Amino acid sequence: xxxxxxxxxxxxxxxxxxxxxxxxxxxxxxxxxxxxxxxxxxxxxxxxxxxxxxxxxxxxxxxxxxxxxxxxxxxxxxxxxxxxxxxxxxxxxxxxxxxxxxxxxxxxxxxxxxxxxxxxxxxxxxxxxxxxxxxxxxxxxxxxxxxxxxxxxxxxxxxxxxxxxxxxxxxxxxxxxxxxxxxxxxxxxxxxxxxxxxxxxxxxxxxxxxxxxxxxxxxxxxxxxxxxxxxxxxxxxxxxxxxxxxxxxxxxxxxxxxxxxxxxxxxxxxxxxxxxxxxxxxxxxxxxxxxxxxxxxxxxxxxxxxxxxxxxxxxxxxxxxxxxxxxxxxxxxxxxxxxxxxxxxxxxx
Numbered sequence: 001x002x003x004x005x006x007x008x009x010x011x012x013x014x015x016x017x018x019x020x021x022x023x024x025x026x027x028x029x030x031x032x033x034x035x036x037x038x039x040x041x042x043x044x045x046x047x048x049x050x051x052x053x054x055x056x057x058x059x060x061x062x063x064x065x066x067x068x069x070x071x072x073x074x075x076x077x078x079x080x081x082x083x084x085x086x087x088x089x090x091x092x093x094x095x096x097x098x099x100x101x102x103x104x105x106x107x108x109x110x111x112x113x114x115x116x117x118x119x120x121x122x123x124x125x126x127x128x129x130x131x132x133x134x135x136x137x138x139x140x141x142x143x144x145x146x147x148x149x150x151x152x153x154x155x156x157x158x159x160x161x162x163x164x165x166x167x168x169x170x171x172x173x174x175x176x177x178x179x180x181x182x183x184x185x186x187x188x189x190x191x192x193x194x195x196x197x198x199x200x201x202x203x204x205x206x207x208x209x210x211x212x213x214x215x216x217x218x219x220x221x222x223x224x225x226x227x228x229x230x231x232x233x234x235x236x237x238x239x240x241x242x243x244x245x246x247x248x249x250x251x252x253x254x255x256x257x258x259x260x261x262x263x264x265x266x267x268x269x270x271x272x273x274x275x276x277x278x279x280x281x282x283x284x285x286x287x288x289x290x291x292x293x294x295x296x297x298x299x300x301x302x303x304x305x306x307x308x309x310x311x312x313x314x315x316x317x318x319x320x321x322x323x324x325x326x327x328x329x330x331x332x333x334x335x336x337x338x339x340x341x342x343x344x345x346x347x348x349x
Contacts, residue, residue, distance in 0.1 A: 062325055068104070069310040070111035077322045080313060082158050083107065084330035096332040100313055100323065108311075110170040112303045117173040120299075122180055124172035132168050181299070182292025189240035191281035192252045195219075196234050197271040198227045205262045205269040212260050218273055227268060235275070240283045243290050253277070 067080035075083070080103075087103045088094050117123070127141075134141040137149045154164060195218060199205050208221055219233025226234060241249065251263050255274035263270040283291070312319045313326065327334065 062322060065312075065322065066310065067312050067322060067326075068107055069308070070108050071115050071307040071309075073111040073115060075107065077312070077325055078329075079163075080107075081326045081329040084326050084332065086157055086159075088330060088332060094331065094333045096323075096327045096334050097315075099330075099332055100326065101315065104311060104313055108304065108309065109174065109300055110167065112300060112307070113170045113173040113177065114166060116303055117177060120177060120180060122173060122177045124169045124176065128172045128176075129165065129168050132172050133165075136168065177299075178292065178296050181295040182289050184295070185288035185291040186283060188280045188282050189242065190253070191238045191240045191278050191283075192255075192274060193238045193276040194236055194252055194255075194272055194274050195222070196236065196273070197222045197225060199225060199269050199271070200227060202262070202264070202269055205271055208271055209260055209262065212271075212273075234273075237284070238276075238278075238281050240281065240287050240291070242294060243287050 063078035063081075064076050066074060067077040068075045084099055084103055087106070088099050091099075091102075093099060130146075131141045133150065134143065134146065137146070137153055139146065139149055143149070150161070150164075154161060157164065159167070197208060197218070199208065204225070208216075208225060211221060212218060219235070222234030239252075241253070243249075244252070248263060251261065252272060252274060255261055255272065255277075257274055257277060260271060260273050263272055311317070312322045315323075326332070
């Protein structure tokens with residue numbers, strides 16, 4: 001009998017395909033495509049979910065995040081929003097484009113005064129602070145209801161007593177600082193005595209200068225032609241160096257006595273005539289006050305350049321979401337292109 005050869009089993013992977021496997025193999029590309037799409041959907045949902053989660057976390061943290069830091073003093077976004085609301089109520093304006101820049105300047109000045117006024121030996125006594133507080137409350141410093149009225153104001157404003165006192169102290173320091181600079185204004189300075197005629201255009205100015213060159217009376221022309229009624233015939237008092245706009249001052253000090261010259265402003269033309277010039281003339285008190293104010297503002301500007309300021313509310317470099325939070329929570333408005341106040345935009349938080 002012939003020997004039967006044993007049948008070697010065919011490996012599983014070599015079995016002929018059944019009906020089910022044939023269908024699976026035929027649709028394998030569809031399964032992979034579906035799986036790929038599902039993976040993409042899951043990934044997209046994850047990205048969107050993370051974005052929403054990040055926004056939510058940002059919204060929750062925003063009120064306590066930095067709003068404005070001036071050297072060592074900081075305001076959170078929530079504190080800034082509170083001050084914006086009070087500032088808006090105080091000035092009677094809700095336009096965010098007006099309130100926020102003005103408040104930035106005010107808060108920066110406030111912080112500088114509180115931190116650096118002592119460098120100029122300027123202080124605010126407790127009596128001065130109490131008197132200024134009483135003034136803000138509309139009462140006298142010795143009013144028996146002082147504490148009660150202060151409590152009412154703290155409740156209304158939402159400020160703590162320390163925050164309110166800092167605002168008042170900064171105001172007193174500012175007034176005392178200004179007086180200090182005004183007292184330091186020099187008693188005499190290089191000065192000019194001049195007169196002027198203001199006209200609308202260059203053609204008119206040239207005509208008047210020609211008449212003056214021919215001997216016309218300056219005071220008469222000023223009375224007849226100047227845009228500003230000047231009963232003194234265009235004559236000004238002695239003006240010390242440092243009071244006028246720098247370009248005007250340069251033009252005047254460059255003139256010789258009795259010389260005429262036009263000065264072109266943005267919307268008109270001036271005809272200057274120098275009457276007298278002095279290297280050292282007594283400075284009137286009104287001009288001392290002006291010079292002191294200029295010196296005070298220069299001091300503030302210099303301090304801003306010396307210290308670190310981080311301003312998240314700056315319209316150019318700040319954080320748009322934080323600014324939006326302030327606009328919403330301080331009930332500010334943003335004028336539309338037609339100039340009408342639009343509702344505050346709803347930003348995060």
